[in-house]
Amino acid sequence: MGCTRVELGVQSIFDDVLIKNNRGHLVKKTIAATKLLKDAGFKINYHMMPGLLGSSVSKDFKMFQELFANPDFQPDMLKIYPTVVTKDSELYGIWKKGGYKPLTNKQFEKLIIKIKNEAIVPYVRIQRLIRDVPLSSIEAGPTVSNLRQIIEKETTCQCIRCREIKGEYKLNEPMILDRIDYDASGGKEIFLQFISSPPPRGGDVRRTEGVKQKLYSLLRLRITNNPHSNHSSVNLNHSGRSQAIIREIHTYGKLTDITKRDKKSPQHIGLGKKLILEAEHIAREEFGLKKIAVISGVGVRNYYRKNGYRLKDTYMVKTL
CATH class of the missing domain: 3.30.750.200 (Transcription Regulator spoIIAA)
Incomplete structure (x- = not known):
């Protein structure tokens, strides 16, 4: 829901x-x-x-x-x-x-x-x-x-x-945290991803020509510039003009029961939590924000509660 x-x-x-x-x-x-x-x-x-x-x-x-x-x-x-x-x-x-x-x-x-x-x-x-x-x-x-x-x-x-891991994961497979920043609709988008290899040096950082990386997990963080305008329905009530909202977190691989671990799947090994912590760090240290929100379906709200978020209106919100 x-x-x-x-x-x-x-x-x-x-x-x-x-x-x-x-x-x-x-x-x-x-x-x-x-x-x-x-x-x-x-x-x-x-x-x-x-x-x-x-x-x-x-x-x-x-x-x-x-x-x-x-x-x-x-x-x-x-x-x-x-x-x-x-x-x-x-x-x-x-x-x-x-x-x-x-x-x-x-x-x-x-x-x-x-x-x-x-x-x-x-x-x-x-x-x-x-x-x-x-x-x-x-x-x-x-x-x-x-x-x-x-x-x-x-x-x-x-x-x-084309990059998501599907069923090809191997236990302890090396991965790195990659970041792509881009401007979108008057705000800043920060795309975080755990991938199998680093993007090549030089050129457009948004494209990785000839390198078919494996994608394990991703997060979309948005920093808005006008939280008090009619274009935003999230109001975190802090003094700055910007605000941070996590728009998506997704870990790929073989679907795994939340109570179990599967050596052929990167699910439930803490990738999502690491991405959340990185997003919180970026919001706090780079943008000076005191709160962060997550748009969340009802079924996964408890996951965010375990990570310090609390329900405010229809969003999960955390004080940084």
Whole structure:
């Protein structure tokens, strides 16, 4: 119980494309919603739709680059669904008259490979790559259903899903704590992760070209700049203008009973607690904050209580 993630049907960040496809909103609404949700501690999953009417392969690629170059966006997760033509849609009539040319399977495959290799950063998770639309319902557009498997050998994607440990953990496997800082929606995001090897020196610290690290555990810490505005529903009542909120903690690997240890899983070996302590240290020592909050589902509140947090409204809060 308890909502900690919101999925937004963004589809495109270009106003001309949004207008042509009758989305009913412009990109400024996406930007405002993203800030509102992040300042309240929510994780954000963008639904993006390449191949829309008025777009192109090159424009779609630039869109994904912009998602992680522009602080107004920076989603935590992505679902990428290509545009398809179905018989009961307005797009069907436009397509039949020659006014719309959908992506082919090959175009979509090449686009996704380019996106995964050149645009994706380590702090985003690609949740899905294609929607389950029955083949019989698709009149035109990409029909491939196992895209992830098809392109796996052609990508060096560093997204969370491509790096998470799954069942490959070995007992006492060496790992390091890595940190990525980036600006997002008027605040500072600090992405902490336990990984198997350090990122390469030089270049863009957000990309780790050619190194397929294993990801064991992660934490998202947000430092907001306007806790008393209408854009924030967390108020920690301290004197500074900034506030700290942990938006996500996740340890990957084989699901393990909380009362047990499994030598093939990194769960329950204290990674989450170490990440929390590091986040608290950053909030206190680097930003001078006296309190920190966590957005938490009801079922895991006791975990935070054991780490010194107490319920305040709908958040778990700790005095630093």
